[in-house]
Amino acid sequence: MKILTRHRGPKLTRMTGAGNTFFLVDGISGVMNSVDRPSFVRRACRGLAGLHADGVVILEQDSKVDFRWDFYNDDGSSAEMCGNAARCAALFYFAEIQGSSPSHKKIDFQTGAGLVHAVLISDNQVRVELPRLKSLGRLVSLNRQATDLGSAAHARGGRSHEYYLIDTGVPHVVVEAEPDLALAKSIRWAPELGQTGANVTFVHLSDAAVIQAVTFERGVEDFTLACGTGAVAAAALARDKKSGLSTWTVEMPGGELQVEWIGERSAALVGEAHFEFDVQLDESEGE
Known part of the structure; x- marks a missing residue:
């Protein structure tokens, strides 16, 4: 057309x-x-x-x-x-x-x-x-914004919480939880992430090499149907938790992506x- x-x-x-x-x-x-x-x-x-x-x-x-x-x-x-x-x-x-x-x-x-x-x-x-990852994923303590203080699932322990952070070309905070818009917005602008903040990717890891994921993207300022760098970030967390697997299927609302790890710091995205x-x-x- x-x-x-x-x-x-x-x-x-x-x-x-x-x-x-x-x-x-x-x-x-x-x-x-x-x-x-x-x-x-x-x-x-x-x-x-x-x-x-x-x-x-x-x-x-x-x-x-x-x-x-x-x-x-x-x-x-x-x-x-x-x-x-x-x-x-x-x-x-x-x-x-x-x-x-x-x-x-x-x-x-x-x-x-x-x-x-x-x-x-x-x-x-x-x-x-x-592009090759500049650094591996790590746990960081983030001071979430006040918009999320009422979230029952993540309110325990005060305002500072540990999350998985990785830069897969753009920074992603990866959260093992159901998608939560208020939580995403509060993490996205956490002061520890600098002036541009980060994307926030929510994941569910299954027993197999399959991940369900959805990303709140900066610039769009909402959840999107898919995010390639978010898929790689989700696969990085999964790899860290389930060592030995190099290929992951990432299911996002808009479709399915394959993430293939090439060594420790390089990944390919297929779709x-x-x-x-x-x-x-x-x-x-x-x-």
């Missing part, structure tokens, strides 16, 4: 990865060089009726790798990494820039978190090897990515 408005602004292609939606823009030609990107992102993600997306990925030229990306959350803030967006960006490059028959099915691209290696497994199945439609913004439209 093609949806094109009267004015010829940069073309956006909406894609989905495990329920996460993103607008992809081919900026390799320089079409985005003079654009106010945060404003553009907010218009694209929040200003088009019925066409919301979780973020925008702009592909740009890089002489050392196939491309580099400039990634934004839907509020116009920048983010270093997004696992589901990485799979969408790879498929977009294979199909839209290389063409319908990719000349090669392995690419490298640069993100704010580091280098990503991507492999096209099938028409819609993409495997991305995420589907799909094209939805193209759209162009009316350049005269305000935010």
Whole structure:
């Protein structure tokens, strides 16, 4: 399906990865060089009726790798990494820039978190090897915000609580509990996490190598249908608690992802990515 408005602004292609939606823009030609990107992102993600997306990925030229990306959350803030967006960006490059028959099915691209290696497994199945973890997960004591003081499940012991923290390209606090919006908001802005805070991923670990997870994402400021870096964070906690397993299935509301550990500090994320439609913004439209 093609949806094109009267004015010829940069073309956006909406894609989905495990329920996460993103607008992809081919900026390799320089079409985005003079654009106010945060404003553009907010218009694209929040200003088009019925066409919301979780973020925008702009592909740009890089002489050392196939491309580099400039990634934004839907509020116009920048983010270093997004696992589901990485799979969408790879498929977009294979199909839209290389063409319908990719000349090669392995690419490298640069993100704010580091280098990503991507492999096209099938028409819609993409495997991305995420940047090497800078550090392993650890327990940290967080001083939650007052909004959660009434949560019966987590109120015991005062305001300071221990949680599992890991940076999988972006920081995640992983909580073994049922999803709790108030708790997520209070942890997300815990002062120990710095000015930008962290994502909060709630997990349930089964007896098998299967994890149920859902992530409250910063920038979106709500639960999302899926989060690739959240899936890796959930698998990191599971690996620490159940040593010996290297491959995990992570079930999220939007779909299923596979996390494969490659040594101690590297992980690959495998899952589907799909094209939805193209759209162009009316350049005269305000935010």
